Structure formats: structure tokens, C-alpha cells
Amino acid sequence: MTTRTAQPATLTTTRTRAPEDDLEEFDEHPVRGRFNSAFFWVMGGYINRHLHQRKSATFADLPPTVVELGAGVGANMRYLPAHARLTAIEPNPFMHSRLRRAARSWGVELEIRSVVGERIDLPDASADAVISSLVLCSVRDPDAVLAEIRRVLRPGGRFSFAEHVAAEAGTPTRWTQRILRRPWAWVFEGCSCERDLASVIQSAGFARVDLTHYRIHSPFLPFNTHIAGTAIA
Secondary structure, eight states: OOOOOOOOOOBOOOEEOOTTOOSOOOOOOHHHHHHHHHHHHHHHHHHHHHHHHHHHHHTTTOOSEEEEETOTTTTTGGGSOTTOEEEEEOOOGGGHHHHHHHHHHHTOEEEEEEOOGGGOOSOTTOEEEEEEESOTTTSSOHHHHHHHHHHHEEEEEEEEEEEEOOOOTTSHHHHHHHHTHHHHHHHTTTOOSOOOHHHHHHTSOOSEEEEEEEEOOOSOGGGOEEEEEEEEO
């Protein structure tokens, strides 16, 4: 990967959802929110070692302006083109300071929109590319989020994703996912290890979907089954 020289990022004002919006708010929890921000900041390098090869292929050749769902603490900024402009859909306010720090480090122009993925406050057909990683597992309504992604993508725009998914039925991994689903979901802000996200994405109405199933090997057994790919609007 090409090395980029870090430069100060242009940081715009964080935008929040209008009070009249009738969609349920993000469940802001001061303990979970802070824990997840710290966890993904500390564990980012470890997680990236496992996912780097797939992400490098999936996020290759992104355009200079990108929308990211659940940008978190900025783990995917390393995959953006030089001098990229990122609109980060990130409702967890405890992620924002680290997200801004990552933007400064990578020289990314950043705008944070503190809204949920089910109601992205961007115009129709306004985005060339949307990306996500380890996000669709935790949204309340994946179908609604994918409908929003299709809405904001221009015709021919791309949605590139790297997500963890349910293991095959009857396997030790699936058994572990089921046993741990409630504490896992509480700790990781609603994250479900039992979603068949491949089927959800394939049935979301995209013109074309290309994805690959793969497995990583980490001590976090429920997290080890993944998909990565791209869907074209």
C-alpha cells in the first residue's frame, strides 16, 4: 500500500438528527459507548491484521469522496485514497474524538454526521461510494439501512463491505454465537453474531452483488466468520 504523508484534516461541524425525526434514537450508553471507543482504539491493529487482506481488496480504488457507516474510531481511513473526503455516519458520540484524531493522522477531510444508518441525512443519489465494516451486525434494521445505502448512492455507485456473520448451523462457532448472543449484544452495542448478512445484502435490490465468505482465526470465536464484497446500485 502506498505510504501517505499525514497532514491536518479539515474538520466540519458534527451534525445531529433533527428533533422532529420520528426514528428511535441511538441508544447512547455512557459505559458501553466509552468501552467500545476504547476497545476498538486499542484493538484496532489486532483486528486489522486479521482483516487487512480482504479490506485491501474490497476497498481498493475508492473514489476521493466516501460515505462510511459506523466509522467508529477511523479504522478504515488507511484504505481511503490520499486526501480523501469522508462523511462519517457515526451516532456514538464517544467515538468522535478518536475519529477526528484518526482523520488528522491520515490527512482525511472529515465530516461527522451523528445519525443512525436507518436514516442517513444525505440527498438521494449523492454518493459515489459507501463503505462499512463490522457495522451491519449492530444496526436495528439491516434492511432499512441497505435501503438507505441504495437511496444515497448514485446509479452505478458502489457499496463495499466487510462484515462478520453467522457461522454455518451445527458448527461449534454457531453454537458459541448462540450461547453468547445476549452478553455479546449488550457489550458491543446490539451486535448480533447470528445475522445472515449475505442473504440480506443479496436481496436488497442492488444491480449486482459480489461477495466472498471467509474465516479468520482469533480467540473471539463468535467473531470469526465473515463476508466481504461490493454491491453496485
